[in-house]
Amino acid sequence: MDGNPEKPQYGKREKVRVEIGLKDDGGKPIEADLSVSVTDRRAVRYDSLGN
Numbered sequence: 252m253d254g255n256p257e258k259p260q261y262g263k264r265e266k267v268r269v270e271i272g273l274k275d276d277g278g279k280p281i282e283a284d285l286s287v288s289v290t291d292r293r294a295v296r297y298d299s300l301g302n
Contacts, residue, residue: 257268267289273281
């Protein structure tokens, strides 16, 4: 997976645009429906069980 942000740095609560490229095992581009969630690691506790 490759990710290219529109800008090198963003401010707090600023809308972020990232172009994401996905490829299969043979290196061919593939289509996908994706959802991304980003949070501050201090706001969400680490799940030691990996759930």
